[in-house]
Amino acid sequence: MARRKKKHVDIEKLKVRDKKRRVNGSLGGDIAIFVFLTLLGVFMIFPIYYSLIQSLKPIEELFVFPPKLYVLNPTTRNFSDMFKVAASMWVPLSRYIFNSVFITVVICVCNLFVCCCAGFVLSKCKFPGDKFLNKLIVVALLFQSNATWIMQFMVMSTLGMIDTYWALILPNISTAMGLFLMRQSMSTIHDSMIEAAKVDGAGLFRICWQVVVPNSKPAIMTLIIFAFQGAWNIQGGSLIYSEELKTLPTIVQQITMAGLARQGVTFASAVLLLIPPLVVFLIAQSNVMETMAHSGIKD
C-alpha cells in the first residue's frame, strides 16, 4: 500500500497518470505477493519459532501429541534444568559459556581492528601491489573458512595450535568478507577529508582511526554482526580435545545427541545459542543494509 502511495508522489511530479504506469501494480497483485511472502516466511521462521516455544513449555505440555504451537504456562524451568544437567558434567556449563563469550569478543575486536586498518589502506592508498591485493581479496571471498578448514587444520597442527584457544581465534580474524565490506564502504568517503588531515600533519594510522573509521559506523556495525555470528557459532570440532576449552555450540550438540527425551533442555540450549545473534542483527539491521548497499563487486 505504502509503495503505491510513494510512487504516487513520484509520478505526480511528472504528471503521468498512476493507472497507466502500474499495469501489474493492482491491489490484487499486492495481496497475492503478501500472501506468497507470508507463506514462505512462515516456513522460514517456523523451526526457530518452534524451538523458542518448546523451550518455554513445562514438561506436561512438551510431550502432548499432536504438538501445540503455543505455550499455555510458560516456564523457565528448562533453562534452569539445563544448568543442572550441565552441573553433572565434567566441566560446568558456565565454562562453556565463558569460552564462547571470550572467543567471540576477542574475534570481534581483532577482526574489526585488522579489517579497518587494511580496508583503509586498500581503499584510499596507492602503493605498489595495491591492485594485486584488491583482486586477491575478491577471489578470496570464495574461500570462506568452511571450505578451507581441513587445510587450515594441517597448518595449525604444524604450528602446534591444536587444542588451544589460538586454533579457534586466529583463523577467524582475517576474513576476506570483513575486509571487502570495509574497503567498499570506506571507498565512499571523500578524499578531501583525508587530504585535509594530511595537511594537518596526521600520520596514516591517525587518519585511519580518527578520520576514516569514525565515518564508517554502519560498516563497523555490520562487521561486528558478521564476526559475532561466525564466532558465536564456532564449533571446536577436531581442533579442540580438552573439555574445558570447548565452546557452547559443541556442548549444545552433545546435549542434542542425548536424544529427544530431554527435549526441554535441548531446546533451551538451542535457544540460548540462537537468541544473541538474532537480537544483535535486529538491533543493527539498518546499518547492515546501508553497508551491504556498497558491497558490489566492480570490475
Next chain:
Amino acid sequence: MAKKANPNAPMNKQGKLAYTWHMMKVNKGCYGLLLPFMSLFLVFTVIPVVMSLPIGFTNFNMIQTPTFTGLSNFYTLFLNDDTFLIAVRNTLIFAIFTGPFSYILSFFIAWLINEMHPILKTLFTFIFYAPSMTTSVYVTWQLILSGDSYGYLNAILMDIGLINSPIQFLTDTNYILAVVIIVQLWISMGAGFLAIRAGFQNIDKSMYEAGAIEGIKNRWQELFTITIPSMGPQLLFAAVMQISSSFTVGVVGQNLVGLPSTDYAAHTIMNHATDYGSIRYEMGYAAAICFVLFAAMLLANKGVNWLLGKYLD
C-alpha cells in the same frame, strides 16, 4: 643495489624496479597497516588454499614426513574411488539447488520485499535472513522429520491418509538427499541475500521515472530493463557468496543425517574431505580432494562472472 637507486635518475634498465622500490619505501606505512591482516590471511587462507596442490601429490599422515607419490592421489580419486564420484554427483545436485535456485529465489524475494512498507521490509528481511544465522535448530528439523510415527511430518501425512507407515526421512536413501536440500535451502539466504536486498535501495529513483516516460508498461519490463542491469555489482557479490556456500555444503548433512549418511546418499565432496582429513588422517588424499573442490569453485566463479558480465554489459 636497488636501495641506492635515485628515483629522479634517468630511467635505465633497472629504473622501473628502482622506482617501485622507492614507492614501496615511501609508502611503508601502508604496508605496516596491512601487516596484521595480511599475515593472518596468508597463514590461514592463502597457504591452505595454495598448499592443497603440492600436498595432494604426497602421502601424508601428520606424523611421518610426507612422501612424494606423484599423481597417485588424483588417480585414485577419479578412477578408483566410487564414493568420491557419488560425492561429486551429490555436490553438483546441491550446488544446483542451493546455488542458482536459491540465488534466483533470493533475488525474487528481495524484489518483492523492496516495494513494501519500511516496517514490513525490515520484518521480512529479518525472517528470511534469520535461518542462516542459526546452526542449532537442527533439533527442530529432527523432530519434524523423525522416523517414527511421532515425527511431525509423518504424523501429518498419516493423519491425512497419504501414507500408512512412517517414512524414515533421515535414513531412507530415497529421501535423505531431498531432506538435506530443503534444510540447506532453508539456511541459504545469507549475505548474498542481504546484498541483493540492499542493492535495490541503491538504484536511482529517477531511472524509474525516466523509464515511465519512455513507456515501460509493467513491473516485469521494469525489472529486466532497469533494475537488473543497474544491480550488477551486488549480483556479482551475491553470486560469489552463493558459490562459496553451495560448493561447500556438508555440515548440515553431517548434523542431520550423520557422517557418513546411509549408503553415502547425502555425501558431498566436503564430507569426503572431512572423512579423510579429520577421521582417517590421510592428509595427502584430503588435500587432493580439497584441491579439486577449490578448482571447481574457481571455475564456477569464472563461469558466473562471464555469464553475468555478458548480460550486464
